[in-house]
């Protein structure tokens with residue numbers, strides 16, 4: 672693993688959109704029957720939610736999340752990373768925050784924190800990890816901090 676802690680503590684602020692990926696909740700609430708089928712299909716076939724949603728709905732939780740955040744008046748620096756968290760190379764204005772969100776999304780799935788609906792963690796291309804200065808998902812490096820923040824946030828709601 673490469674990179675120094677200070678740089679990534681600063682970059683971590685860019686990963687905040689990862690906590691705002693609420694598009695799935697909107698989709699599940701609006702289309703419960705279809706969503707149940709999609710989730711079962713992803714679980715049974717180890718398919719990616721993003722891909723199956725696009726196939727079935729012609730859109731995904733990522734786009735719904737972006738629209739939701741825009742509707743709340745949140746800035747593009749949060750909306751774009753949410754919109755492209757499965758396709759980080761598509762980001763135009765905030766590519767670094769989008770790549771960080773992409774990696775963070777995969778990390779929390781790998782760590783089984785929360786329920787994004789993904790049956791399997793989204794793959795992160797080596798090229799993206801390399802651009803962020805990592806050889807692999809930096810779970811070990813950030814595990815304690817992520818869990819502390821996750822459980823603190825959950826304690827506010829539960």
Ligand SMILES: [Fe+2]
Nearest residue numbers: 721733756757
């Ligand atoms: Fe996602």
